[in-house]
Amino acid sequence: MADNGLSIGQVAQRTxxxxxxxxxxxxxxxxxSEVRRDGSGRRVYSAWDVEWLANCVKFRASGMPLTAxxxxxxxxxxxxGNEAERLKLLREHQxxxxxQLAQLxxxxxxxxxxxxxxxxxxxxxASGDPWQQQLQPAPQERG
Amino acid sequence: MADNGLSIGQVAQRTxxxxxxxxxxxxxxxxxSEVRRDGSGRRVYSAWDVEWLANCVKFRASGMPLTAxxxxxxxxxxxxGNEAERLKLLREHQxxxxxQLAQLxxxxxxxxxxxxxxxxxxxxxASGDPWQQQLQPAPQERG
DNA sequence: CGTTGACCTAGACCTGGGTCTAGCACCTAG
DNA sequence: CTAGGTGCTAGACCCAGGTCTAGGTCAACG
Numbered sequence: 001m002a003d004n005g006l007s008i009g010q011v012a013q014r015t016x017x018x019x020x021x022x023x024x025x026x027x028x029x030x031x032x033s034e035v036r037r038d039g040s041g042r043r044v045y046s047a048w049d050v051e052w053l054a055n056c057v058k059f060r061a062s063g064m065p066l067t068a069x070x071x072x073x074x075x076x077x078x079x080x081g082n083e084a085e086r087l088k089l090l091r092e093h094q095x096x097x098x099x100q101l102a103q104l105x106x107x108x109x110x111x112x113x114x115x116x117x118x119x120x121x122x123x124x125x126a127s128g129d130p131w132q133q134q135l136q137p138a139p140q141e142r143g
Numbered sequence: 144m145a146d147n148g149l150s151i152g153q154v155a156q157r158t159x160x161x162x163x164x165x166x167x168x169x170x171x172x173x174x175x176s177e178v179r180r181d182g183s184g185r186r187v188y189s190a191w192d193v194e195w196l197a198n199c200v201k202f203r204a205s206g207m208p209l210t211a212x213x214x215x216x217x218x219x220x221x222x223x224g225n226e227a228e229r230l231k232l233l234r235e236h237q238x239x240x241x242x243q244l245a246q247l248x249x250x251x252x253x254x255x256x257x258x259x260x261x262x263x264x265x266x267x268x269a270s271g272d273p274w275q276q277q278l279q280p281a282p283q284e285r286g
Numbered sequence: 287c288g289t290t291g292a293c294c295t296a297g298a299c300c301t302g303g304g305t306c307t308a309g310c311a312c313c314t315a316g
Numbered sequence: 317c318t319a320g321g322t323g324c325t326a327g328a329c330c331c332a333g334g335t336c337t338a339g340g341t342c343a344a345c346g
Contacts, residue, residue, distance in 0.1 A: 009322070019323085020305055028303095032274065040312055042323055052274075055253065062250035066303070076274050086274075087261040094254045101247050104240055107205035110198065111237045118230040131175065131195070131219050131229075152292065162293085163335055171333095183342055185293055209333070 005036075006045045015053045022053075030056055030069045032076040062097050148179075149188045158196045165196070173199055173212045175219040205240050 012019045026035060026043075032052050036044045045053075052073075059069050068089065075086045117130040155162045169178060169186075175195050179187045188196075195216075202212050211232065218229045260273040 007322080008324095018305075021303085023325090024304065040323080042312085058250040058253050060303090061246050062254075080272065080275070083261055083264055083272075087258065087265065090254055090258050090261065094251065094258055097247055097251045097254065101244065101251070103204050104244050104247065107201045108237070108240045108244070110201050111205075111233055111240065115230065115233050115237055118226055118233065121226055122230065129223065129226075132223070150292075151294095161335075164333085166295090167334070183293085184295095185342085203333095 004047050006047075006050065008043045008045070011045045011050055011053065014050060015057055017053070017057065025053070025056065025066075028066050028070055030066060030073050032073040034077075059093070062093070063100060064093050064096075068093065147190050149190075149193065151186045151188070154188045154193055154196065157193060158200055160196070160200065168196070168199065168209075171209050171213055173209060173216050175216040177220075202236070205236070206243060207236050207239075211236065 006014075008019050008022055011017075012022055015022070017025070025031065031049065033046075033049065035049060036046070038044050056069055060066075072086060072089050075082045075089070114130050121129055149157075151162050151165055154160075155165055158165070160168070168174065174192065176189075176192065178192060179189070181187050199212055203209075215229060215232050218225045218232070257273050264272055
């Protein structure tokens with residue numbers, strides 16, 4: 001009802017994580033503030049929790065391991081005073097993401113090339129073949 | 144000696160894969176042509192094999208699962224006639240990589256934002272704090 | 287001749303990140 | 317009262333992708 005207070009199911013829906021995963025993340029210390037519980041022990045997530053989780057989702061999507069998110073969460077949990085450390089962590093991941101981007105672009109280039117040659121190949125009916133082991137000098141000893 | 148004929152160790156060095164991984168990849172059918180063996184059963188990789196493996200490394204780095212690489216390898220192994228299928232596979236992965244790029248950029252934006260605020264925060268001595276759970280209305284019932 | 291180093295196979299092991307199950311507690315509706 | 321739906325915990329399970337081990341074969345070196 002009150003929309004500052006969501007059940008785990010609702011949070012699962014809006015974050016795209018499963019309830020299992022939400023509980024896992026909590027166990028692993030990914031949450032930056034302890035999740036409240038209602039009278040009968042059920043989790044009650046605040047809007048802020050959900051926002052944080054949304055960030056977690058992005059971190060995960062960019063390859064940040066749970067342990068790193070957990071460290072960050074811990075710093076945030078501990079409150080102000082450790083901002084420099086948080087920044088360091090973030091910068092590390094930032095670098096990592098930038099590297100990944102470079103790698104991906106590089107790889108995409110390769111794939112684009114292959115795709116283009118196959119397209120040509122198919123359009124023209126067997127011209128240059130991007131991958132054909134027979135193109136090398138001497139595989140004449142095969143069956 | 145003959146540089147068209149490398150041992151597994153040499154290939155490991157130039158691809159950056161471990162010899163274990165090279166053997167794994169072979170078992171999993173990632174190689175597009177059967178690796179030759181010398182008189183005593185040792186693998187002898189051709190330059191072409193190494194090139195292919197380098198491609199595999201890029202595919203892996205861009206998140207292509209072993210099974211997909213294996214399918215592609217199989218198609219190549221089977222020889223010409225299935226280029227359309229190879230193209231399809233490549234296009235799928237291409238799409239995937241493009242999506243990943245978008246995601247990563249998105250995530251990088253988030254991180255850049257956080258990094259910037261922390262930098263400001265640190266430079267200015269506690270101004271706007273990018274993550275502070277206390278910023279929300281009413282967490283007054285905590286111990 | 288012994289030993290060193292690279293290689294072989296088969297198969298066990300490990301990590302990360304989930305995902306699912308069992309068995310139980312609530313709450314609400316019929 | 318009973319059933320359904322949702323939640324809880326603890327812990328098992330699973331998959332991908334490696335990584336390592338045991339036990340053995342070679343070839344070359346001193």
